[in-house]
Amino acid sequence: GDHLQPVSCERLARWGLLEDFFAAGAERRLGSRYLDPDGELVLHAPVDELDIPYPYYLYLDHERITQQLLAAAARNPNFALLKPANAKLLRDGQRFALEVDDGQRRRLRAQLIVAADGRQSGLRRAAGLDAELHRYQNPLLILFAPRTFADPRNEVRAYFGPRAIISVIPRCGDQWKIGWPVASEELPAWRQAGEAELGERLAALVPELAGIRPRLAGIYPVAMVTAPRWHRDNLVLLGDACHAMHPGRSQGMNIAIRAAAQLADRVGADGVLDDEARLAAALDAHEALAAELAPRLADNHARGLEMDRLDPAAVAALREKLAAVAADPARRQAYCLAAAGY
Numbered sequence: 001g002d003h004l005q006p007v008s009c010e011r012l013a014r015w016g017l018l019e020d021f022f023a024a025g026a027e028r029r030l031g032s033r034y035l036d037p038d039g040e041l042v043l044h045a046p047v048d049e050l051d052i053p054y055p056y057y058l059y060l061d062h063e064r065i066t067q068q069l070l071a072a073a074a075r076n077p078n079f080a081l082l083k084p085a086n087a088k089l090l091r092d093g094q095r096f097a098l099e100v101d102d103g104q105r106r107r108l109r110a111q112l113i114v115a116a117d118g119r120q121s122g123l124r125r126a127a128g129l130d131a132e133l134h135r136y137q138n139p140l141l142i143l144f145a146p147r148t149f150a151d152p153r154n155e156v157r158a159y160f161g162p163r164a165i166i167s168v169i170p171r172c173g174d175q176w177k178i179g180w181p182v183a184s185e186e187l188p189a190w191r192q193a194g195e196a197e198l199g200e201r202l203a204a205l206v207p208e209l210a211g212i213r214p215r216l217a218g219i220y221p222v223a224m225v226t227a228p229r230w231h232r233d234n235l236v237l238l239g240d241a242c243h244a245m246h247p248g249r250s251q252g253m254n255i256a257i258r259a260a261a262q263l264a265d266r267v268g269a270d271g272v273l274d275d276e277a278r279l280a281a282a283l284d285a286h287e288a289l290a291a292e293l294a295p296r297l298a299d300n301h302a303r304g305l306e307m308d309r310l311d312p313a314a315v316a317a318l319r320e321k322l323a324a325v326a327a328d329p330a331r332r333q334a335y336c337l338a339a340a341g342y
């Protein structure tokens, strides 16, 4: 993921990282537009009109986000990075420990293990924490392309395509990332196409993109993972390991940042890590976030299922719904606030 919501910018600022992100090349995005394929506007959802501390989305390539976060972590004198490494969970009396292999096999004991090992989390399974899985039927096709026209607001342009929304998302360096769900049987044709043919195929779906020269960036199988329990003993799950979601709304990393901020506040209080009972209480309190997030995740799933249907009627129904939002200033304001992460 590379787009951070305004609410996540607030957290980066609190951690003293926002300026570092801009120094690393992050750019501001001021909203989203839903459009017919010929460019006719259906809904404009700006965030720079909202009364919030950071009225913009921030985007930065995923690898550079990782670098910035690791550089910040390395300011802690107790930080050590073992990479590449493979971690396995072990039982160590009443607690969990890790066996980490980074060329040298070592056993690591910790007051708290934070397992942020993705939606297939091996640590989650090894800890015996259940998770519900929903595999969406159609993978997301992602293309990268130089922009074919300038937009000083760097907005997402979400086009109502014939069977799905086709999202044209700004990337750093005057690039776009273009993504939409594609039926598996249609993937070989997209995979085999050269730049010129990819461009023609895309422009046939979205005439406003005529002349585009995209390249294939990736094909992502999409799944939702929901773990009802996030912790056991001294292990706690974070990120996709406990709440992987359909990326249609670019929320996964944002919600992980929210959970990380809350977890740090709860377990960072004086003495909590040294006291098993207080740590357990802090992790229980942290886990309450799962219930708080549930409506947002359910909404995201409903939207994911809608996208997954590849059904012209679903696209038309969504268009109608968003046109109604556009026509009602109060609903539009609420829509923009929710999209900003509030």
Ligand SMILES: Cc1cc2nc3c(=O)[nH]c(=O)nc-3n(C[C@H](O)[C@H](O)[C@H](O)COP(=O)(O)OP(=O)(O)OC[C@H]3O[C@@H](n4cnc5c(N)ncnc54)[C@H](O)[C@@H]3O)c2cc1C
Residues within 6 Å of the ligand: 001, 002, 003, 004, 085, 086, 087, 088, 116, 117, 118, 119, 121, 122, 123, 140, 142, 220, 238, 239, 240, 241, 247, 250, 251, 252, 253, 254, 255, 256
């Ligand atoms: C196409 C696409 C676009 C997206 N765009 C956005 C966006 O714009 N904004 C947003 O908020 N979200 C976005 N997301 C979602 C976002 O990418 C994920 O929510 C986020 O990456 C989750 O981070 P994570 O650290 O929990 O898991 P992951 O990113 O999956 O990272 C887990 C890491 O753990 C490592 N690992 C796993 N097992 C082990 C082990 N045993 N030992 C050692 N290491 C291990 C893996 O190698 C991996 O590096 C997007 C997702 C997709 C697919």
